Amino acid sequence: xxxxxxxxxNKVAVTGGKVTLSCNQTNNHNNMYWYRQDTGHGLRLxxxxxxxxxxxxxxxxxxxxxxxxxxxxxxxxxxxATPSQTSVYFCASGDRCNYAEQFFGPGTRLTVL
Amino acid sequence: SQWGEExxxxxxxxxxxxxxxxCSYKTYTTVVQWYRQKSGKGPAQLILIRSNEREKRSGxxxxxxxxxxxxxxxxxxxxxxxxxxxxxxATDETGGYKVVFGSGTRLLVSP
Numbered sequence: 678x679x680x681x682x683x684x685x686x687n688k689v690a691v692t693g694g695k696v697t698l699s700c701n702q703t704n705n706h707n708n709m710y711w712y713r714q715d716t717g718h719g720l721r722l723x724x725x726x727x728x729x730x731x732x733x734x735x736x737x738x739x740x741x742x743x744x745x746x747x748x749x750x751x752x753x754x755x756x757x758a759t760p761s762q763t764s765v766y767f768c769a770s771g772d773r774c775n776y777a778e779q780f781f782g783p784g785t786r787l788t789v790l
Numbered sequence: 791s792q793w794g795e796e797x798x799x800x801x802x803x804x805x806x807x808x809x810x811x812x813c814s815y816k817t818y819t820t821v822v823q824w825y826r827q828k829s830g831k832g833p834a835q836l837i838l839i840r841s842n843e844r845e846k847r848s849g850x851x852x853x854x855x856x857x858x859x860x861x862x863x864x865x866x867x868x869x870x871x872x873x874x875x876x877x878x879x880a881t882d883e884t885g886g887y888k889v890v891f892g893s894g895t896r897l898l899v900s901p
Contacts, residue, residue: 681832712891719878720833720891735888767832777821777882779889781832 680704681782683768689788696755698785700768708771709751710779711735711743713764720767726751727773758789800896807869811877811895814861819881822855822862823889828875833891836877837864871901 681702690696702709707728712720722735724743732743740762742754755762765786769779803809815822821840825833839846839853839862846853852865862879876894883890 719893722888722890725888769832777823777838777889778835779833781834783832784830 681768681770681780683766683782683785685785686783687786689790690755690758691790692759694758694789696758696762696787696789698753698755698766698768698787700751700753700782701749702751702768702770702780702782703749704770704772704780705748706770706780707748707773709745710769710771711741711751711753712767712769713737713762714767714784715764723753723766758787760789763787763789800898802898802900803869805869805871805899805901807899808865808867809869809897810863810865811879811897812861812863813879813892813895814859815879815881815892816860817881817883819883821882822853823880823882824851824853824862824864825878825880825891826875827878827894833878869897869899871899873897874899 684699710725711723714720721737723741724735726732726745729747744752765784767784768782771779821838823838824836826836827833837848837851837853839855841857850867854863876896878891878894880889880891
């Protein structure tokens with residue numbers, strides 16, 4: 678079974694609305710990550726976490742919050758969604774010991790109108 | 791940016807041909823990873839090469855790393871149509887927690 682799952686897979690939101698993207702992993706990895714992917718920019722790191730209760734800012738954290746309530750779950754929160762946040766969002770997990778490899782979920786396509 | 795401009799490219803080849811994709815990076819890294827992303831899916835790691843390795847092979851894949859020129863390559867021999875994907879190289883900037891991805895090379899393999 679898929680080790681990293683994301684929900685929802687597709688989301689349409691209105692400008693100014695709140696959006697929560699959820700990620701669950703069964704790899705028992707300490708590290709989890711949120712990226713966005715836009716054409717021409719590859720994958721850009723938004724937030725990451727070393728373990729339950731921790732969140733760290735990535736390269737483009739503005740406009741996003743993250744929450745890691747447990748080892749398995751990592752959420753990305755857009756408090757006031759804007760059209761510029763229309764993108765595909767990927768969650769990933771990584772083992773602290775073999776930290777380099779990351780295992781990705783299937784992605785969430787978010788459209789902010 | 792961590793990456794050189796040569797990452798931004800698209801390649802179109804016929805099935806059976808060999809292909810090499812290149813990337814260069816600007817800062818020190820302990821590892822270079824290559825990921826493949828098929829349409830509609832998340833990226834998946836193909837191969838990881840460490841800074842003390844010059845070459846790494848895995849099936850039809852061969853990765854090289856030249857730390858002196860800060861460049862890496864991924865070669866695929868005998869390509870298949872199923873190799874059609876975007877290929878990313880990625881470096882490890884912080885000694886473990888943060889991987890930086892290049893923009894990727896879009897590879898189209900026609901049957």
